Amino acid sequence: MTGRVVLLGASGVLMMLLLALVFLWVPTDIVLGISQRIFYFHVPLALVAFLAFGVVVVGSTGYLWKKSDRMDALAYASAEIGVLFTSLMLITGMLWAKPVWGVWWTWSPQLTTSLILWFIYTAYLMLRSYAPQSDQGARYGAVMGVIGFVDVPIVYMAAKWWRDVHPEAVVGPLADEGSLEGKMVVVFLLGLLAFTTLFAYLLMERYTLRRQESLVERLRYSHV
Amino acid sequence: MSKRLAALTAVLVLLTPVMLGSSHIEGEDYLPFLFVVFAITWLAFFAYAFFITRKQADLKREIETLRQSIEESEGT
Numbered sequence: 263m264t265g266r267v268v269l270l271g272a273s274g275v276l277m278m279l280l281l282a283l284v285f286l287w288v289p290t291d292i293v294l295g296i297s298q299r300i301f302y303f304h305v306p307l308a309l310v311a312f313l314a315f316g317v318v319v320v321g322s323t324g325y326l327w328k329k330s331d332r333m334d335a336l337a338y339a340s341a342e343i344g345v346l347f348t349s350l351m352l353i354t355g356m357l358w359a360k361p362v363w364g365v366w367w368t369w370s371p372q373l374t375t376s377l378i379l380w381f382i383y384t385a386y387l388m389l390r391s392y393a394p395q396s397d398q399g400a401r402y403g404a405v406m407g408v409i410g411f412v413d414v415p416i417v418y419m420a421a422k423w424w425r426d427v428h429p430e431a432v433v434g435p436l437a438d439e440g441s442l443e444g445k446m447v448v449v450f451l452l453g454l455l456a457f458t459t460l461f462a463y464l465l466m467e468r469y470t471l472r473r474q475e476s477l478v479e480r481l482r483y484s485h486v
Numbered sequence: 487m488s489k490r491l492a493a494l495t496a497v498l499v500l501l502t503p504v505m506l507g508s509s510h511i512e513g514e515d516y517l518p519f520l521f522v523v524f525a526i527t528w529l530a531f532f533a534y535a536f537f538i539t540r541k542q543a544d545l546k547r548e549i550e551t552l553r554q555s556i557e558e559s560e561g562t
């Protein structure tokens with residue numbers, strides 16, 4: 263419980279700090295203007311979504327290997343939070359696209375592959391919800407969770423492989439040196455830390471809830 | 487939980503263009519977009535955390551009830 267309170271408090275403080283720095287400290291981008299500040303939410307959301315799907319792979323692999331219910335609960339919890347982060351990444355992307363490109367949505371390769379990623383893990387959650395037996399659902403879901411992750415590097419590489427309106431990566435191994443100004447890097451890293459902390463908190467809560475759901479199912483079964 | 491998450495996402499996606507309109511955007515008019523980004527992100531996380539904690543409390547009660555009824559049926 264203490265760990266969760268610390269994570270929640272830390273993410274709250276970091277979010278407040280992020281908000282202050284985004285509005286009061288970081289310089290305005292010369293080309294994109296004020297709208298560029300959406301970057302400090304949009305990109306960390308995307309990267310933490312990738313992290314969440316990475317955790318799904320770890321949990322799913324663990325389940326397939328050891329048949330551990332804990333690993334399955336971890337994978338499920340992380341998939342649900344990953345879908346939430348991906349949804350917000352898509353929405354914030356749309357809100358950035360409208361002022362900059364003049365449209366809410368365009369079928370740019372990076373946007374399209376991101377939407378496919380959202381569909382893959384939404385389908386994962388639907389599969390888990392509608393599977394007739396929980397073991398069967400967990401097994402199929404684990405396979406889907408691992409295979410679905412293939413789309414993550416494709417989303418990241420899309421802007422490099424298929425050049426179009428979406429800017430190339432400014433963080434990570436594909437980023438050019440100096441693509442972000444010093445203060446921008448600081449605020450971006452703070453945003454990444456804030457969202458990662460929030461992810462860790464939500465993951466702990468959702469994992470606990472998933473374990474409770476499994477326990478209720480078992481108790482109901484033994485009661486009948 | 488997944489159904490609620492899907493419903494929340496659908497509402498946010500559908501309402502966003504309505505809230506902001508579709509007129510031509512210049513200079514300071516970017517600010518509402520920035521505001522909506524922050525508002526939607528925070529609202530979504532608060533709503534999700536609220537649903538989780540409320541469901542946890544419900545399930546905790548249900549677990550207690552089930553355990554009691556199992557103990558009672560085993561006692562008889």
